[in-house]
Amino acid sequence: MSSLIDLTAAQAADRVRAGEIDAAELFDAYRSRALADDLNAFTWLAEGAPEADPVRPARDAPLGGVPLAVKDLFCTEGVPSQAGSRILEGYRPPYTATVVAKLAEAGAPLLGKTNQDEFAMGSSNENSAFGPVLNPWDTSRVPGGSSGGSAAAVAAGLAPWAIGTDTGGSIRQPAALCGIVGLKPTYGACSRYGMIAFASSLDQAGPLTRDVTDAALLLAHMVGRDRRDSTSLEFPGEIELPRAEDLAGIRLGVPEELSGEGIEPGVLDSFNATLRLAEGLGATIEACRLPHAPHALAAYYLIAPAEASSNLARFDGVRYGLRVDADDLTEMYSRTRAAGFGAEVKRRIMLGTYALSSGYYDAYYGTAQKVRTLISQDFEAAFASFDFIVTPTSPWTAFELGSKTADPYAMYLNDFCTVPMPLAGIPAISIPSGLSEGLPVGFQLAGPAFSESRMLDAAFALERAIAFDGSGPMTGDRARRAS
């Protein structure tokens, strides 16, 4: 393995800025690895490093020219942006998403676009028009989703770092299943402008990285109010690189609703081991209650599809993307959408349309919004006594390809531990806590709105204590275990 690839993104950025390595060389090293992508992680790759800017060379940029993998649903000017869907076949946006533009400006040029579940709907990356992404720890297994391509690319060393989006767990769950770090910021911390929307009130962009420091560095250049996104907010204070060595005085709450029943034993073992490590670092650990958390999944699967049914109405064959012609307008709509959307997207459009329809609105969408408020209040109450709420990220480790596709509800349970946080708009991070039967397990910390810096600090201290070795999948010598 090339030594360039061994460097974390932050280390690589430092070396470029110190003049020790060349940004274009770094870019090419990753590009050639991504070109040999055997995981179906990328949907598009840049032709080469961006031309060196004589006025502002990469070594002067805070992110040092370290290339970035970007989830397909971020609009990138002139570059295919399909959100993993056939309906946007051939679509190249005329503009770039704010977050991608900000990162490029800070010195993280676009390496490639990554595969994802169609319109971010899925937890296994099997709902993609480009086909499934494989988990680099075991290519017979899923990488998680919906940001599966970003997670797999980072875990396999095909990209130094990546961004994805999280609506109900789409950053944290694939990060957990691929053994990397994934952070979902506070709602409003990052601009959504240019992100092809799934559920507007939940979607947030965030980093998927090899370690917590990389996540902090990337996030620091993603946040900020954008006048083109009315729901974005000024981030209070700077996000600094984490440096906490212990967890002295930190109070961790373990919600019984999200850490018991339904969680795989191997995952629970790793979770409990991490709690003991935290205690050793000076944290206090207590059980807590999030009484409405068990209803989060139900609320989520009404709110998110409802918003999606409306957000996806624009894909009508009139202006861009796929069109299947017909004799009349309604038939054109119908054929275009029938051919362009995959089964899961259709399922959610139907669910959402139903939830919003007259006579059912109050019972479904209205009730779900009330549950959402109660969940927020649960967290608020918990944060009065705890600094962070901790849970396993995913109830289980990476599962076999095809093993859950026949049962949508089993698939939806992937989000059981990750869905309450976006409903409350609060940030959460998943870090690798160890292996269960050779597969990575994720440990999740959730904090109050805009507590990202403190949360990264705590995650950093834990990360050092856990000392997870994620280098296995980077060797290219992938396990392929049959069940």
Added chain:
Amino acid sequence: MTDWEPVIGLEIHVQLATRTKMFCGCPLSFGDAPNVHTCPVCLGLPGALPVLNASAVRHGVTIGLALESEIAERSLFHRKNYFYPDLPKGYQISQYDVPLCLGGRLEGVRIHRVHLEEDAAKLVHVGESGRIHGSDRSVVDFNRGGTPLVEIVTEPDFRSAEQTHDWLSLLRTTLKQLGVSDAKMEEGSLRCDANVSVRPVGSSALGTKTELKNMNSFRFVERGIRAEIERQIERLEAGGEIEQETLHFDPVTGALTPLRSKEEAHDYRYFPEPDLVPLVVDTEMRESIRAELPELPAARAARFEHELGLSADRARELAFRAELGDYFEGALAANGTDSSAGANPIAVANWIPQLVERIGSDADPAGSKVAPGALATLVAMVEAKEVGREAAREVLTRLVAEGGDPRAIVQAEGLGAMSAGDGGVGELVDRAIAANPAAADQVRGGNLKAIGPIVGQVMRESKGRADGGEVGELIRARLLDQP
């Protein structure tokens, strides 16, 4: 035989005269080449987000205050979902159950609500009919898409088609005076739909209503409503029932045809727009807008009536058409600036209908050749008996045709008044008495009404230069007071 009472409510869409569109920075335009004023937001491209136009909000509040509505401190935008090619997002951003303005009234008609929304794009049906049926194909011009609109909904307080015409004219004046809209029906910046039903006089229940669309002038509104009232009465008297439907009024044929509308049996699945935050209008903003409100037609009419002594009807006639009110005030401002003593405002006001009659009832007198000062001078001359009333009418006709100074016209044409002291009038009177012996005898016998033919001859022979009142007195003096 039943007497029927029409019950009519109006829904008026007003395009706001802002610089840019409702949710993006594209300029507003009328008549430019198609699709030149577009961007990712108003084209509904994937990932684009709306940002509310602050000046549209101010205009909305301005209208609400002028209509004496309650301005909501916090109002919400909703998505109104339906598929149509003129709606690029597949939903219209509008306000639903929490609108910007509630209640209010204008000239005795109650306002139900006033809310903000965005306009759809313009569909152009290519083909002979110009309508969707029978067209070869349809193309979309997105220049209009996203134009800020307010929708003003009245209570069903109108009882005749004529009343809607007068009221709409007042509303247009109000909007123009507020400076919030061009309010031109022919350009589509003011559009009106009507809900029409009839009921037996004395009944307080509402009949089944129909909705009339596409009436693009005040006259068509009036004619369309009148035609629909007649149709409904005819149907009911024949023992039929009114079907709740949307009708298209064809101003050429006068026909009302059911519209096969995009709205037919539609469930709009309204839900709060997650891409926008609630709209807050605080007391300070509201009061600062109130402080800037110009004088509105009703206040202007009251001022004309109470300060200038105009009759209530005349005051409203002038105030409710801003251009007449402006012309009237222009004439008063110029009044007495020439050598004359100046005319009484009441007299000036009474001459304006004479002018309107000559220039066409819809024309703006400011665009005529009659300078406001010229009218004031003419009226002053009449009052000073320098010119007779009849002659003055002729002078006005000349002014409309050629413009100029009334004093010069009077002099050049020899139209100056013949005063009673002038021997000429006496001669004319004597001749007229001699020529009408029968009438003269009746007057002598005490029948003063018989004086008409004698006065008429004097006026004819003097070419209107003699003063009718003085002539009458002279005749009476000759016939009654002779020894």
